[in-house]
Structure formats: structure tokens, C-alpha cells
Amino acid sequence: MGLYLGAVKLFWCETCNVPLLDEKCSLCGGVGTKVNISPPGDARPAFRGEIEILQKAVMKQFGVRLPHGCIVLNKVPYLDHMDEVIINGVILGALRFNIFKFDWEFVPRLAGGCKIWQFGGKKWVCVDEGAVNAILKGSANLLGPGVVDCDPEINVDDQVILVTREGDVFGVGVAKKSGEGMLRREKGVAVKVREKGVWREKEGKEGGTWENAVKANEEALAEFERKAIRFIRNVARNYGRPVTVAFSGGKDSLVTLLLAVKALGLENLKVLFIDTGVEFPETVKYTYEIVEKLGVNLLTAEVGEEAFWELVEMFGPPGRDYRICCKRCKLGPLTKLIEENFPEGCVTFIGRRSYESEARFREPKVSVNPWVPKQISAYPIKDWTALHVWLYIFREKADYNPLYEIGFNRIGCWPCPASKVSEIRLLKERHRELYDKLMSVLETWRERYGYPKEWIKYGFWRWKRLPRGHIKLAERLGVNVPAERPAGGEKISYSVEEERWNVTGVLRGRFNCSMDMPRIKNIANVIGKVTEDKSEIIVEGREGVCRLSVDGTFEILGESRGKLKRLEKLMFHVVVRAMRCVGCGECTSACKKEAILIKWGLAWIMEDRCIHCSKCLKSRCTAFYANA
Incomplete structure (x- = not known):
């Protein structure tokens, strides 16, 4: 069962054969039928690449193809990728990347x-009357003696269709014996039944179109647009700061940009785009093309691969639990970009939605990003589902990222640990050179750690500390991977060998x-005056004096226990x-005296400007985050 991250609403107009965001169909005026999709309910249209994957899987398993028309996919929780498949207003099943079969x-x-059987599909099992009645009354298993006939090509763990002697489908499940074993009437469980009952197919129109779906949802889309535009105007007026829109090249940022342009006008906003150096080539190309086409002003930071x-x-x-890359390649450059262009800060409208995750569901509609302190973040489409987003894009006839058409559902950096195993496989098919680069680096780390090859294959590398589900996955696969991997390099730490008090500590x-x-x-300049004496440096600050030697030994003097401990903490930060700076730039924005310069990929203190306030040590440093 998935999390409820908002209203789970999907309806279907049987007359027009299109999905509806609300009950009323704006095209025919009729009332739609509710489709009981699973939460969180972030349904979306299926694009060409996803339809190809779906039909290829059905053809490979059952030898037939599913009906065409408006195919809707609804993401549901699973170890990798799984979508409920809705066609003609009916949930026909689920498309998943089976992590055990790796397909x-x-x-x-x-x-x-019923549809597969109707089209003449294979992988069927004919069941005798007694076993049919037992299953319909509640039995979860079909036993071997209850099999009358079956497709001899069935393999163990295949998905199968259960039919009566009269040829009526009454159940579906998973084969626990091969077809040959079933035909021999071997004792034991032949099929584990997943769903049973009698399906009555509704008469309806075949082959709905997305063009009609847009018309059918016109009133609902207009209402959501009106609320979003009002929100954008209110936030812009209330905060009185320059307005920006964060653009990633994905569908949500596209809709947010379209809404902001309608609400405020082209001349009253700027677009922020951070090229992390590991964006898909299609995303970078698309971003510049759509910005030019819309005529909006673009501010960009190019990080470099x-x-x-x-x-x-x-x-x-x-x-996923160790996002060092976001800090260095995205948030740091964004902080610097805002500091350079909006010294007093800005309001940024971001295409973030509640249905994407529990964290985003709990986030307020307006907030301050702790990593980008001069940015007020506002989310005008927070309560939109993916279906709202796509229908709006279709309605506006806006160009969207071509990656969606080839099967990518999430647009982001191509080596991102948030990628699913199925997406990494798609990367291999579509961008072999990028895939090979990622695999080469992961292989280097696998050898350093001494982990098995499955650490890469099954995507265990995507966590520093494995979640419970993937610990169990490793156990089921018989793979020996640790529950937590170390960070790269040696973690910097220290030990206290002596602490005593007399007049001073x-x-x-x-x-x-x-x-x-x-x-x-x-760097020690940020906490006090620094001098050098042979193989040690001496720092004199407000809290006391610290002497640090090249071999790592140190001595701290303080007038009180509180000052001693504060200086101890400050020196550790320094x-x-x-020693682990990556030049993310977070500290530069925290310095009001502009005393920090990023040079040669590192942060350097300009000693003639620094006033030793140490406020920069409170910034969200990537190096300190990674070391922790």
C-alpha cells in the first residue's frame, strides 16, 4: 500500500473514452466513472517508449498486444519500477521491472x-470445476490435481491466466510448477492465485485520444490554472523581491514557467538553470531551445563535468541518503548565481509537487531553502498530479523534453543515485558512452571496497546505508553486501588526549x-589572527588560542570550559x-564582507577582508556534510 500524498482521484469518461481529473467531462457533459488506482495516485500518460516496453513485455509473455488508446500509468511502490496500467478506464494489470528476473x-x-485470453494469448491453465469452486470460495492456491490442461510452455514463476472448462477467465496468478509438471498432475501447488472472480467487460468506445482528453478536462485545467496564477501573483506581491523560475528541463518546471509567464509577464521574471555537468545532452539542448522560443531571460551556471x-x-x-553531488554541483552554484544577480535575494517558483515524495508532501507551499538562504521558494503546482501537468502541457501545445518520449519518466542528472535499475538499463540502451563512464567509476569503487559485482548490478551502490527493503533483497539474492558502506577517503576525526583546568583550561x-x-x-583566519612558528600554526581568537602541528597534534587554551569547547569545535570545522573543500561555494554567500574567493576549485580566505567572525563556518558545507 502506498502513501496518501494527496487526493487519489482518477475518473474515466466511458463515452469519450478518456481519463478525467474530476467527475465531469467537459467534452460530452457526462459523468465519469471512478478508477480505483493505488496511492499516491500520481497517474500520467504513457509515452511512446513506455508503450513499447509494455507491449514488448506482454507479447513476450503472452504472445498478444494490449488495446491502444489513452494508456495511463500510475506509479506504485516496488523495489524498482512498477506502474498500474489503465486502458479504456480499466486497470488491466501492472508493468514492473522484475529485479529478480532482471527484465x-x-x-x-x-x-x-480476460483481455489477453480474449485476444488468444498463451500461458493459460484450464481448471476443473471442483478446483474452480474452491478458488472462488477463497482458496489461494490451485493444486496440481485440479489442472485439466495448460500451455506446456509455462515456466515456474510465469504469470498465468486461469480459465474454466467453458473458457471463462476466473483468475490470474503465478505458476509454481512448469507446464509439463502441471500436465503430469504433480501434487503440490501448481498456481498461487493472486486475483479471482468474474469480470464483466463494459461496453465502451475504443481508442480515445489525448486531444479529446484535453478537451474533456478543460474546466478542471482552467480551475487549477486560475488558482496557480493567483498564488504566483500573491507571492510575488507579498515578498516584493525579483522573481525567478527554476528550470530543470523536466515537465514540472516547464508548467511552472508557463504559469509564471501568464501570471507576471515575460519581462518580470528570469529563469534559473544550473548545468551540473552531468545533465543529459538532450536536456541542455532542450532548455536553451525552449527558453529562446518563449523569449524569457535565462541566468545559468555551468559547473563542468x-x-x-x-x-x-x-x-x-x-x-540517495548521501547527496554530496547536489550540494557541490547544484545548490552551491545556485547560491552563487543568486548572490551575483540578486544581492538582496529573490523569489523562485519551483515545480515541486506533493505526489512526488513524503518529504515534498510535508513541505509548506512557501519556504526558505536552508542551502540557499537568499532564496524564497514557492510551489504553485504543489497539489497537481502528473496527469494535471501533462494535460496542461498538451493544452498549451508546449514543447517538452524528448527524453520522455523514449521512456524516461524522471528527468535529472544521468548518474543520479535516485535512478532506478530500469532507468540505468535504459541509459545503457540510449547513451552507451554515458553508461560505460558510470560503470567504470562504480567498478573502481567496487574493487576498492571489495564488494561483489551484484553491488553494481542490483543498484546497491545507490545508498550509503541500505534501506530495509534492499537489505532483504540482498538476502533473497544471496548477495553479501554490507548494510552501510564507508565514504570515500579517510574520514577526518580527532581524539582528546588530555583536558585539565587551573587558572585557564x-x-x-x-x-x-x-x-x-x-x-x-x-582557512583558520575565519576564527582569529593566524601566525606561523616552525612546524605549527597559532590561531588567536575570541574563544582562546589554538596551536596546531603538521602531524595533527593540537593544544587549545581557553578561559572557560564553554570557550574551550567552542574553539575545539571551530578548529575541527576549519x-x-x-582539507576536504570541493569549492561548492556555500561559504561565499554566508560572508557579508566578500572575503571568500573560489579559486582552483577551492575556497580561499582573503585575509585583508576577513573580520574573523566565523559566520561562514555555519554555512552548509559540502565537505563537512560528506565527512559527517
């Missing part, structure tokens, strides 16, 4: 089984690595930031 698989519901791979070399592969300790003295000498 796409169609899992039919009772309605889907090397930034991402240097980060991976230093800290290891990023993870003294704390002595040692870091677990030798010190890069030129870097630390420069050492980590100095």
Missing part, C-alpha cells in the same frame, strides 16, 4: 487476463591525519573545510 514483466489483473567526478573520487559514489589532542598547513593557515 520487464506484465502482471495481469483479472481484467487484463569534472566537478562531479572529482567529488566521487574524493568522497565515493553519491547516494587546556585541551590537547590529535587528528587522525597529517595537516595541510598552507590550507589550514588560510580542518575539515580546509
Whole structure:
């Protein structure tokens, strides 16, 4: 069961044979029938690439094709990718990437089984009357002696369709014996039944179109558009800051941009685009094309591909729970871009929706990004589903990213750990050179860690600490991967060896690595005056005095326990930031004196400007985040 992240609403007009966002059909005036999709209910149209995957899977398994028309997919929770498949207003089954078979698989519901049987599909099992009655009364299994006949090509774990002697479909399930074993009437469970009953097919129009779907949803779309435009105008007026729109090249940012242009006009906003260096080539090309076509002003930051791979070399592969790449390649450059163009800050409208995740569901509609402190973030389509978004794009006849047509459902960086295994396989098919680059880097880390090849194959690398579901997956596969992997490189830490008090406090300790003295000498300026004495540096700050040697030993003097502990914490921040800096730029925005410069890919303190306030140490540093 999925999470409820908003109203789960999908209706179908049987007259026009199109999906509806609400009960009323604006095309024929009729009332739609509710489709009981699973939560969270973020249904969307199926595009060409997804339809090809669906029909190929059905043909491979059952030897037939499903009906055409407006095919709607509804994402549901699974170990990898799984969508409910809705055609002609009926949930025919689910398309999933079976992580155990490592291939796409169609899992039919009772309605889907009826369609496949009606079209002459294979993988059927004919059941005797006694077993049929037992199953319809509640039995979850078909036993071997109850099989009358079957497709001899059935293999164990195949999806199968159960039919009576009269040729009526009454159930679907998973084969637990081969077809040959069933024909021999072997004892034991032949089929584990997933769904059973009697399906009555409704008469309706075949082959609905998305053009008619837009017309059928005109009133609902107009209402959602009106609310979003009013929200944009209110936020822009209330905050009184320059207005920007975040653009990623995806569908949600496209709709947000279209709405903002309608609400405020082209001349009253600017578009922000961060080229992380690992964007799909299609995304970069599309972004510049759509911005030029719409005539909006574009502000962009180009990070360069090397930034991402240097980060991976230093800290290891990023993870869904270890988003070092976002800090360095996206949020840092965004912070700098806003600082340079909007010194007093800006309002940014972002295409973020509740249906995407629980975290986004809980996020307020207007917020301040802690990683980008000068940005007020506002989400005008927060309560839209993906179907709202796509119908609006179709309605506006707007060009969208071509990656959607070839099967990508999520548009982002191509080596992103948020990718599903099925998406990585699609990357292999569509961009082999990018796939090979990712696999080469992952293989290097796999060898360093000493992990089995399955760490890459099954996507365990996408987490630093594996979630419970993937720990169980590893157990089922018999793969020995640790529940948590270390970060790349040695974690910087220290130990306290002595702490004593007399008139003043003294704390002595040692870091677990030798010190890069030129870097630390420069960064330590943020907490006080720095001098050098042979193989050590001396920092005199508000909290006390610290002496740090090249071998990592240190001594801190403070007038009170509180000051001693604060200086201890500040020096740890200085050492980590100095030695593991990746030049993300977060600290530059925190400095009101403009005393921090990004040079040679690192942050450097301009000593003549620094006032030793240490406020930059409170910024959300990528290096410190990764070290933690």
C-alpha cells in the first residue's frame, strides 16, 4: 500500500473514452466513472517508449498486444519500477521491472487476463470445476490435481491466466510448477492465485485520444490554472523581491514557467538553470531551445563535468541518503548565481509537487531553502498530479523534453543515485558512452571496497546505508553486501588526549591525519589572527588560542570550559573545510564582507577582508556534510 500524498482521484469518461481529473467531462457533459488506482495516485500518460516496453513485455509473455488508446500509468511502490496500467478506464494489470528476473514483466489483473485470453494469448491453465469452486470460495492456491490442461510452455514463476472448462477467465496468478509438471498432475501447488472472480467487460468506445482528453478536462485545467496564477501573483506581491523560475528541463518546471509567464509577464521574471555537468545532452539542448522560443531571460551556471567526478573520487559514489553531488554541483552554484544577480535575494517558483515524495508532501507551499538562504521558494503546482501537468502541457501545445518520449519518466542528472535499475538499463540502451563512464567509476569503487559485482548490478551502490527493503533483497539474492558502506577517503576525526583546568583550561589532542598547513593557515583566519612558528600554526581568537602541528597534534587554551569547547569545535570545522573543500561555494554567500574567493576549485580566505567572525563556518558545507 502506498502513501496518501494527496487526493487519489482518477475518473474515466466511458463515452469519450478518456481519463478525467474530476467527475465531469467537459467534452460530452457526462459523468465519469471512478478508477480505483493505488496511492499516491500520481497517474500520467504513457509515452511512446513506455508503450513499447509494455507491449514488448506482454507479447513476450503472452504472445498478444494490449488495446491502444489513452494508456495511463500510475506509479506504485516496488523495489524498482512498477506502474498500474489503465486502458479504456480499466486497470488491466501492472508493468514492473522484475529485479529478480532482471527484465520487464506484465502482471495481469483479472481484467487484463480476460483481455489477453480474449485476444488468444498463451500461458493459460484450464481448471476443473471442483478446483474452480474452491478458488472462488477463497482458496489461494490451485493444486496440481485440479489442472485439466495448460500451455506446456509455462515456466515456474510465469504469470498465468486461469480459465474454466467453458473458457471463462476466473483468475490470474503465478505458476509454481512448469507446464509439463502441471500436465503430469504433480501434487503440490501448481498456481498461487493472486486475483479471482468474474469480470464483466463494459461496453465502451475504443481508442480515445489525448486531444479529446484535453478537451474533456478543460474546466478542471482552467480551475487549477486560475488558482496557480493567483498564488504566483500573491507571492510575488507579498515578498516584493525579483522573481525567478527554476528550470530543470523536466515537465514540472516547464508548467511552472508557463504559469509564471501568464501570471507576471515575460519581462518580470528570469529563469534559473544550473548545468551540473552531468545533465543529459538532450536536456541542455532542450532548455536553451525552449527558453529562446518563449523569449524569457535565462541566468545559468555551468559547473563542468569534472566537478562531479572529482567529488566521487574524493568522497565515493553519491547516494540517495548521501547527496554530496547536489550540494557541490547544484545548490552551491545556485547560491552563487543568486548572490551575483540578486544581492538582496529573490523569489523562485519551483515545480515541486506533493505526489512526488513524503518529504515534498510535508513541505509548506512557501519556504526558505536552508542551502540557499537568499532564496524564497514557492510551489504553485504543489497539489497537481502528473496527469494535471501533462494535460496542461498538451493544452498549451508546449514543447517538452524528448527524453520522455523514449521512456524516461524522471528527468535529472544521468548518474543520479535516485535512478532506478530500469532507468540505468535504459541509459545503457540510449547513451552507451554515458553508461560505460558510470560503470567504470562504480567498478573502481567496487574493487576498492571489495564488494561483489551484484553491488553494481542490483543498484546497491545507490545508498550509503541500505534501506530495509534492499537489505532483504540482498538476502533473497544471496548477495553479501554490507548494510552501510564507508565514504570515500579517510574520514577526518580527532581524539582528546588530555583536558585539565587551573587558572585557564587546556585541551590537547590529535587528528587522525597529517595537516595541510598552507590550507589550514588560510582557512583558520575565519576564527582569529593566524601566525606561523616552525612546524605549527597559532590561531588567536575570541574563544582562546589554538596551536596546531603538521602531524595533527593540537593544544587549545581557553578561559572557560564553554570557550574551550567552542574553539575545539571551530578548529575541527576549519580542518575539515580546509582539507576536504570541493569549492561548492556555500561559504561565499554566508560572508557579508566578500572575503571568500573560489579559486582552483577551492575556497580561499582573503585575509585583508576577513573580520574573523566565523559566520561562514555555519554555512552548509559540502565537505563537512560528506565527512559527517
